Amino acid sequence: MPSEVLPDVIARARRGDRAAFGELYDVYLPRAYAFCRKYSASREEAEDLTAETFEKALAAIDRYEDRGLPFSAWLLRIAANSIIDRARRTQASPLRDDDLARLHDDSFLAEWEEAYWLLEHLATLPEDHQQVVRLRFYEDQPFTEVARRMGRSEGAVKQLLRRALRLLRGSIGGEDEPDHG
Amino acid sequence: MDDDRDLDGLSESERRLADDLRRLAPLMREQESVEGIVSAGFRQALRDHLVYGEEVAPHPTFARALREHLLASRPIAPAAPLLLRRPVWISAMATVIAVLAVLLVSLVERPARPAFAIPRTTRADLLFNLPTSEILVRSMQATVSLIHPRPASPYAGRLSLTAHALPLGPAAVAAYRLGPPPRVMAQVHRLLHIHAAARRIRIDETDWIVAQDGGGHSGRPVHSLAISEATGEVIYHDRRNFQLPHANHPLGAGQAVLAARRWLTRLGWPGRDMPLIGISIVPRAPLLREIALGWRGVRASAIPEATLWVAPNRSVIEAWIWPPVASRTTLGAIPTSEAWDEIRQHAVPVVIAAIGHNLKVPGTGGVAHVSVAEILVTTLHHGAYLVPSYRFSGRVLLARHPHPATWLSFVPSTQ
Numbered sequence: 279m280p281s282e283v284l285p286d287v288i289a290r291a292r293r294g295d296r297a298a299f300g301e302l303y304d305v306y307l308p309r310a311y312a313f314c315r316k317y318s319a320s321r322e323e324a325e326d327l328t329a330e331t332f333e334k335a336l337a338a339i340d341r342y343e344d345r346g347l348p349f350s351a352w353l354l355r356i357a358a359n360s361i362i363d364r365a366r367r368t369q370a371s372p373l374r375d376d377d378l379a380r381l382h383d384d385s386f387l388a389e390w391e392e393a394y395w396l397l398e399h400l401a402t403l404p405e406d407h408q409q410v411v412r413l414r415f416y417e418d419q420p421f422t423e424v425a426r427r428m429g430r431s432e433g434a435v436k437q438l439l440r441r442a443l444r445l446l447r448g449s450i451g452g453e454d455e456p457d458h459g
Numbered sequence: 460m461d462d463d464r465d466l467d468g469l470s471e472s473e474r475r476l477a478d479d480l481r482r483l484a485p486l487m488r489e490q491e492s493v494e495g496i497v498s499a500g501f502r503q504a505l506r507d508h509l510v511y512g513e514e515v516a517p518h519p520t521f522a523r524a525l526r527e528h529l530l531a532s533r534p535i536a537p538a539a540p541l542l543l544r545r546p547v548w549i550s551a552m553a554t555v556i557a558v559l560a561v562l563l564v565s566l567v568e569r570p571a572r573p574a575f576a577i578p579r580t581t582r583a584d585l586l587f588n589l590p591t592s593e594i595l596v597r598s599m600q601a602t603v604s605l606i607h608p609r610p611a612s613p614y615a616g617r618l619s620l621t622a623h624a625l626p627l628g629p630a631a632v633a634a635y636r637l638g639p640p641p642r643v644m645a646q647v648h649r650l651l652h653i654h655a656a657a658r659r660i661r662i663d664e665t666d667w668i669v670a671q672d673g674g675g676h677s678g679r680p681v682h683s684l685a686i687s688e689a690t691g692e693v694i695y696h697d698r699r700n701f702q703l704p705h706a707n708h709p710l711g712a713g714q715a716v717l718a719a720r721r722w723l724t725r726l727g728w729p730g731r732d733m734p735l736i737g738i739s740i741v742p743r744a745p746l747l748r749e750i751a752l753g754w755r756g757v758r759a760s761a762i763p764e765a766t767l768w769v770a771p772n773r774s775v776i777e778a779w780i781w782p783p784v785a786s787r788t789t790l791g792a793i794p795t796s797e798a799w800d801e802i803r804q805h806a807v808p809v810v811i812a813a814i815g816h817n818l819k820v821p822g823t824g825g826v827a828h829v830s831v832a833e834i835l836v837t838t839l840h841h842g843a844y845l846v847p848s849y850r851f852s853g854r855v856l857l858a859r860h861p862h863p864a865t866w867l868s869f870v871p872s873t874q
Contacts, residue, residue: 300510304642304727307505311497312490321494325501329508336509393486396479400487401725402650405718405773415480416488436466443466443473449652450476 288349291339299336306350307332309394310357317361317381319372327364331357354387399449407442414439496724496731503638503785574788577634577846578838580871582808586610588761588834588848589810589867601669601683602662604694604779606749606766613808616819618855618866620802620809622826628795632831632847632872635757638785639842640691643726644668647684650726651695664839665689673698690843691782697774706746706771712738715748715769722775723765729755729783733764741768747776754784760833760845761869781835781843790847791874795829798849798870809868811855824855824866834869847872 290298307328314327334356342352358381365373373381380386400408406428413424424439425432469477480487589611599605643650644657647670657670666688673679680698687693710718716735723730730752737751747770751763768777801807811822833845849870854863 296510300506301642301645303506303509304645307497307502308727312493316489316493321498325498328497328501329505332505332509389483390486390490392479393483394490396483397487397490401721402652405714411480415477415484418481418484440466440468440473443469443476447470447473447476 285344288342288344292342294340299339302335302349303332306353309350309391310353312394313354313357313390314361317373317377323364327357327360330360334360348391350391351384351388354391355384358382358387396446396450399446402449403442403445406438407445410435410438411442411446496729498729498732502727503783574786575636577788577790577844577873578836578841580834580836580846580848583610584834584836584846585848585869586613586808586810587837588869589808590812599674599681599696599698601671601674601681601685601696602660602667602687602694605696605777606768606779607762611808611810614811614814614866615817616857617821618809619821619823620825620853620855620866621823622799625795625799625826626829628798628829628849628872629792629831631789632792633757633833634788634790634847634873635754635784635833635845636786636788637691637843637845638782640668640686640688641693641727641782643684643693644670644686651682651684651697653682653684659688689839690837692837692843693778693780695775695778695780697776700770700772700774700776708771709740709746709748710769710771710773712748714773716750718769718773719750719752719765719767719775722767722778723752723780726780728765728780736763744768746771754845756787757784757833757845759830760835761848761850762835784845792831792847792872793874795849798872799826799851801870802851802868807868807870809866811857812865812867814857814864818857820858820860822855822857822864824863825853826851827853831872832869834871 287298287301291302310331311324311328314331315321315324318324318327331353335353338356342349361373362378362381365378400411403411409428410424413419413427414421419427421432421435425435428435428438430438466477587610591607591609591611647653647657653670653672655670655672657668660667660669667685668688669683669685671681671683671685674681674683680701681696682699683694683696685694709715716738720730720733723733732755733752734755735750736753737749739749739751741747741749747768750765750767750769752765752767753760754764762781764783765778765780767775767779770776802809811818828851830850831847832850834848835843836846837843849872850867851870852865852867855866856863
């Protein structure tokens with residue numbers, strides 16, 4: 279799984295170093311917030327849930343152990359539990375049954391984290407490279423349609439997609455490769 | 460539906476990446492549809508709470524709980540019979556009136572205590588906020604912005620300026636404290652693809668954290684990020700895309716703004732929400748767009764929160780950025796006539812736009828416009844602030860010059 283924080287930062291945070299926890303916060307706040315926002319009715323509720331997630335993480339960080347479970351997955355598990363607890367306490371919860379099922383499923387959290395990580399890297403590519411990836415993979419369009427929508431030849435679009443995949447691969451290169459095992 | 464097998468030339472890892480993109484596409488689509496930008500105020504308040512254990516702003520959970528308690532869940536007392544209720548009502552009204560009277564007296568006698576102390580504005584601060592003349596930077600340094608390479612120069616000649624019927628000015632003005640230096644450097648490789656390790660350097664008593672690829676004797680173009688530890692000022696250079704041989708036109712204005720907003724968002728600024736305050740072409744670089752974005756919630760500032768140069772290929776090649784606002788306070792304001800006295804008595808510098816630095820001829824002119832704008836004031840140890848000031852401007856006729864020029868001056872407007 280992707281990892282963006284050096285183990286020594288986590289180790290320092292576990293020893294009670296608040297500045298190190300601040301570094302973890304800086305890295306993981308956007309994805310924790312986006313996750314909470316997905317399962318909240320409002321921005322305010324998402325902020326509450328995010329604050330609750332990091333407070334619980336701070337209280338429990340000394341008990342975190344890296345047993346193959348990345349820190350981000352551990353954090354998202356805390357966020358998911360907070361969302362589930364909130365839904366139980368609130369009668370007007372925006373969550374559906376399939377949302378709740380997803381939130382209980384660790385493999386879903388791992389996929390969510392992996393998708394977010396890819397999305398962050400995709401956003402670093404030039405605009406036309408992002409567009410070709412979106413049309414081809416998000417919208418599942420055939421090359422002929424991608425070429426028509428982008429106003430380019432089919433060959434040029436394939437070339438662009440090759441370059442986009444190469445750049446994306448290069449962007450990800452500095453980090454751990456997602457485990458497909 | 461065709462597949463990607465005819466995409467020859469892909470490595471095994473690139474093919475696996477294509478498979479991952481296809482597998483994760485539904486989730487990525489979901490994530491993109493979420494309004495996932497964290498507000499700067501919330502980000503900073505929660506960080507301060509977690510790292511420093513301080514309640515800099517009301518903690519969101521606490522604030523929400525308090526609001527719910529006050530607005531919704533407070534039990535309502537059962538109604539009393541009318542005859543019993545009237546004396547209670549009169550007594551309650553008397554109490555409210557007494558409390559209001561005490562509050563009113565205390566407000567009249569003493570101005571509200573500001574949330575933080577604003578630093579003293581120096582002559583250097585005032586010059587820093589005035590427009591600087593266009594100059595050519597010959598050697599690029601990581602800690603010197605091409606966008607604002609040096610402060611303005613005060614006009615050296617004698618000016619005789621007059622003012623008729625100045626507006627009174629507001630009774631109260633807002634000041635802002637900016638947040639701490641942004642935590643961008645820890646991710647500089649991932650976010651900006653700068654590979655060099657960050658190092659600390661000291662320039663004029665200010666510590667900077669700098670990461671720089673290229674430049675010097677390397678023969679490679681400069682690609683650098685510098686962050687002032689004192690003020691949070693961020694300077695970014697990327698000369699790799701400075702000259703694009705196939706580009707003939709600058710990027711469309713809308714696309715340039717979008718590129719600037721995306722770049723800022725990636726670095727952790729609230730790029731989507733920052734107000735757009737200027738789009739222009741960079742002087743002497745007709746292919747570059749300059750995009751200026753202001754602080755959210757701040758009406759007018761002399762210096763934008765972020766100024767970026769965007770190349771025709773959408774890449775940001777130069778950026779000058781300040782941290783978002785961390786807190787705000789309200790202060791009493793002096794009248795404009797008092798501020799005008801500062802200009803008349805030469806207590807504050809006046810600059811004249813677009814003239815040579817060594818011109819010293821006398822000139823005469825008047826005030827044409829007075830407004831309130833926040834000026835950026837920096838300190839060595841306590842960060843940066845936006846301090847409310849009066850911005851005076853007008854036209855001046857200089858001796859031996861056929862055309863009038865524009866003069867400008869800032870005077871702090873707080874009591």
